[in-house]
Amino acid sequence: MIIVKDLHKKFEDNHVLRGVSYHIHPGEKIVIVGPSGSGKSTFLRCLNLLETPTSGEVWFDGQNITDPKTNINEVRRHMGMVFQHFNLFNNLTIMDNITLAPIKHKMMSEEEAKETALKLLQRMGLSEKADAYPSSLSGGQKQRIAIVRSLAMSPKVMLFDEPTSALDPEMVGEVLAVMKELADSGMTMVVVTHEMGFAREVGTKVLFMDEGVIMEENTPREFFANPQSPRLKEFLSKVL
Amino acid sequence: MEWINSVWQHIDAAFIRENRWQLYLKGLGVTMQVAVAAAVLGIVIGTIVAFMKISVKKNGKPTILSRIANIYIDIIRGTPSVLQLLIMWFIVLKSCQNGVLVASITFGINSGAYVAEIVRAGILAVDKGQTEAGRSLGLTQVQTMRYIVLPQAFKNILPPLGNEFIVLIKETAIVGYVSLKDLTRVSHQMTSALYDQFTPLIGAAVIYFVVIKILTILLAKLERRLRKSDNR
Ligand SMILES: Nc1ncnc2c1ncn2[C@@H]1O[C@H](COP(=O)(O)OP(=O)(O)O)[C@@H](O)[C@H]1O
Ligand SMILES: [Mg+2]
Numbered sequence: 204m205i206i207v208k209d210l211h212k213k214f215e216d217n218h219v220l221r222g223v224s225y226h227i228h229p230g231e232k233i234v235i236v237g238p239s240g241s242g243k244s245t246f247l248r249c250l251n252l253l254e255t256p257t258s259g260e261v262w263f264d265g266q267n268i269t270d271p272k273t274n275i276n277e278v279r280r281h282m283g284m285v286f287q288h289f290n291l292f293n294n295l296t297i298m299d300n301i302t303l304a305p306i307k308h309k310m311m312s313e314e315e316a317k318e319t320a321l322k323l324l325q326r327m328g329l330s331e332k333a334d335a336y337p338s339s340l341s342g343g344q345k346q347r348i349a350i351v352r353s354l355a356m357s358p359k360v361m362l363f364d365e366p367t368s369a370l371d372p373e374m375v376g377e378v379l380a381v382m383k384e385l386a387d388s389g390m391t392m393v394v395v396t397h398e399m400g401f402a403r404e405v406g407t408k409v410l411f412m413d414e415g416v417i418m419e420e421n422t423p424r425e426f427f428a429n430p431q432s433p434r435l436k437e438f439l440s441k442v443l
Numbered sequence: 444m445e446w447i448n449s450v451w452q453h454i455d456a457a458f459i460r461e462n463r464w465q466l467y468l469k470g471l472g473v474t475m476q477v478a479v480a481a482a483v484l485g486i487v488i489g490t491i492v493a494f495m496k497i498s499v500k501k502n503g504k505p506t507i508l509s510r511i512a513n514i515y516i517d518i519i520r521g522t523p524s525v526l527q528l529l530i531m532w533f534i535v536l537k538s539c540q541n542g543v544l545v546a547s548i549t550f551g552i553n554s555g556a557y558v559a560e561i562v563r564a565g566i567l568a569v570d571k572g573q574t575e576a577g578r579s580l581g582l583t584q585v586q587t588m589r590y591i592v593l594p595q596a597f598k599n600i601l602p603p604l605g606n607e608f609i610v611l612i613k614e615t616a617i618v619g620y621v622s623l624k625d626l627t628r629v630s631h632q633m634t635s636a637l638y639d640q641f642t643p644l645i646g647a648a649v650i651y652f653v654v655i656k657i658l659t660i661l662l663a664k665l666e667r668r669l670r671k672s673d674n675r
Contacts, residue, residue: 253575255501280581290576294594303590304580349576356580 204229204360204391205250210259212245212415219245220256221415227360232392234402234423237412238438243395246412247364250393251275251282264359280308283353283361287368289345291337291352297324298333301352310356323351327381343374347381354385361385363394399442403427411435457633457642470629471650477546477625478612484551485611486604489558492516496563512559519556525617527553532621546618550611557607565600566592598669605662609655616651626650 205227212220219242227233235243248254250261252268252275260269268278292300301323302316311319324330327347337345346366353361363382367375379401386392386405396402402409402423409426411419411434419426419435427443430436458464495512499505505513519527531549532542539545569592577587619628630647634640 251579253579276578276581276583278581279579282579284576284579286572286576288572290570290572292573292576292591294591304577304582307582307586307590352580 206262208260211257213257219415229391231407232386232405233408234406235395235410241412242415243412244364247362247395251279280356281359283358285349285363285366287365289349291345296334297348301355305355342370343377346378360391365395453642456637466629470626473625474615477615480547481550481554482608485554485558488555490562492559493562516556519553524553542621542623561603565596568599569595602666
């Protein structure tokens with residue numbers, strides 16, 4: 204579904220991604236862990252071209268999206284993204300946050316979009332928040348709405364960049380529960396996180412990123428039971 | 444009692460006799476006309492220039508448009524507005540005899556440079572995450588600007604824009620240089636007609652002050668309301 208070929212990214216002299224290649228299949232849940240500053244976010248943001256790679260290619264659904272001729276806006280409709288800081292649109296109600304993109308893309312009529320949004324909100328138990336503004340929501344609620352906003356586009360893959368890192372501890376659970384449910388429904392997911400429990404339980408593969416490369420990749424069981432590189436051993440000893 | 448009488452004489456001569464207050468009112472009318480026209484033009488120019496200035500190429504380098512915008516802002520900020528006015532009146536728009544028009548255009552172009560900075564700062568103050576979320580949903584840059592960034596930037600822009608208008612009202616006091624009879628000019632002429640410097644000048648200052656005070660209070664109210672409706 205997503206194929207990454209020898210991806211490099213430099214910010215001026217800072218060589219952040221140093222040759223990342225990876226193949227993500229439909230239905231997989233790829234969990235990415237690694238020390239801060241290792242390039243996890245940059246890698247994730249290269250997948251939907253929020254960052255433009257310096258070199259290398261990203262293929263999505265058989266299309267080279269790093270080709271400048273690709274209509275990236277069209278591609279992004281099929282790739283949801285959830286941010287560490289939620290990034291709900293502050294000037295719009297929850298309902299409008301969810302329906303803006305589907306309506307502007309003419310994927311649905313306004314009524315259909317609202318109906319879809321309400322159904323998704325009901326599933327989250329947040330339907331009474333439809334007319335509220337983001338500022339009145341708790342962090343956990345915001346992040347669940349952000350997930351709903353992406354899901355309203357019926358994406359083929361969902362990218363998560365530390366979705367629980369900005370949350371108070373008591374709210375982490377509700378967001379992880381939604382993500383688990385999403386995983387069980389068969390969604391293809393790429394998740395950057397520090398939640399090792401989630402990686403173990405939900406991941407089909409766990410990647411260790413360090414110094415701009417995928418240093419190690421394994422099934423969750425092997426990843427945690429038999430880390431190979433000294434760097435990963437050291438990392439795990441710190442976070443577990 | 445003597446001095447009260449004398450003060451009254453001066454006030455009477457400067458403002459009341461022969462309905463002279465009407466001259467000041469007319470002058471204030473000219474002042475406001477130029478200020479409002481300049482403000483409108485300044486907002487149009489400033490908005491365009493702000494977008495020129497924030498435009499970047501794919502590789503992150505500034506565009507030619509943004510260079511032009513910078514040069515314009517530099518020139519306006521680096522020269523006295525009196526000179527800008529004289530240059531427009533005697534050189535650039537020499538053939539135009541309409542002083543109000545020339546003054547409005549001059550101050551519009553002048554104000555545009557400051558408005559550009561206000562608009563630019565207002566847009567840049569909107570969290571980058573808002574744009575990223577919009578783009579990640581497949582919205583175009585223009586759609587993201589229009590539906591998400593600008594509505595939020597507007598709240599940042601409105602208060603300093605009001606301030607800019609107040610500055611404009613005071614700045615236009617130099618339009619006497621191109622023989623416009625604005626409030627300042629009227630009061631100045633009155634001093635030589637009456638051999639009384641004090642009363643007309645102080646009177647004009649009071650009028651400016653009251654107008655600006657009222658605008659400042661309205662602006663503060665607006666600001667409070669914006670803050671209250673702030674959904675961040
Ligand atoms: N927009 C940017 N401009 C310049 N440097 C950046 C930018 N984004 C990230 N970096 C740098 O890239 C490196 C990796 O960042 P990031 O991908 O966010 O790491 P991680 O998500 O693993 O913590 C860091 O050194 C960071 O400073
Ligand atoms: Mg990160």
